[in-house]
Amino acid sequence: MAELTFTLRPRPPFRLDLTVWAIRRRAHNVVDRFDDGIWRRVLIVGKSPVAIAVRQTRGGERPEIEVRISASRPQAVKTEVAAIVTRMLALDLDLSDFYRLARDDAHLRELADRLRGMKPVRYATVFETFANAVACQLVSLSAGMHVLNRLTEAFGIVGGVDDELRSFPRAATIARSNPDALRALGLSRQKGEYLIGLAKLAIDPKDPDFASIGQLDDDDAIARLSKIRGVGRWTAEYVMLRGFGRINIFPGDDVGGRNKLFEWLGMGDAPTYDSVGRMLERWHPYGGLIYLHLIVNAVADTGHVAT
DSSP, X not given: OEEEEEEEOOOSSOOHHHHHHHHHOSTTOSSSEEETTEEEEEEEETTEEEEEEEXXXXXXXXXXXXXXXXXXXXXXXXXXXXXXXXXXXXXXXXXXXXXXXXXXXXXXXXXXXXXXXXXOOOOSSHHHHHHHHHHHTTSXXXXXXXXXXXXXXXXXXXXXXXXXXXXXXXXXXXXXXXXXXXXXXXXXXXXXXXXXXXXXXXXXXXXXXGTTGGGSOHHHHHHHHHTSTXXXXXXXXXXXXXXXXXXXXXXXXXXXXXXXXHHHHTOOSOOOHHHHXXXXXXXTTOHHHHHXXXXXXXXXXXXXXXX
């Protein structure tokens, strides 16, 4: 393994810690590590593992992050790694319109100011997004995270010199598995079948990682996603936000998310899908971005993130 270090410059404002916690969510996440200000993860580039270690070296109006690659041929993968990190952390996304909207809204301004610099993260692949949805649907996030950790420990690829750091399982690996093997890791047989089916779709050479869906508008993309076995409205909207970066979409069937929304707004009524939509109309097109803010806000309240 060899190392290579380079610098990326996010659009301001940017805070790596807040952004990483939007994807990490729980301290026991073994895929996305964040210790001493450094985000560590193993990416798969081609078929090879690439360990990355990312830290923020400058804040303010000219933020910078340093990316260190550990790989067999780091120079050969530098461009693709930079593209993946940029996409995952939304480094090139200009959120100035969102901050202008927040400035004129007292309620949103408090949340946006507290978490200023948090970008709307995406998972490394759409398949990984689906896997998160399958594992966490109808169970607590903490329980779902344990399942994802076991999948990673069983099927992930070791990257770098740290034997404990593994990639999220490749779709091709899960496609070759079977429901009984996944059941042993904590998925029900039905969920195991769903995940294997999704993995097989993800490795279709004619449509790798659901790329064609990403080219569609929101309604058509959700309609296409909803035709996949095991994908309902919640999963489709979750994948649109977390996989395709559609920050206008708040997964309205996410019980935890909508409870956080109503608590933040001080609403006493029981939240419903339709009421969530009505609540978010005033902040269109940033419903999904607000969803991510509420996730990180809850993590910040636990003391994991200093704000």
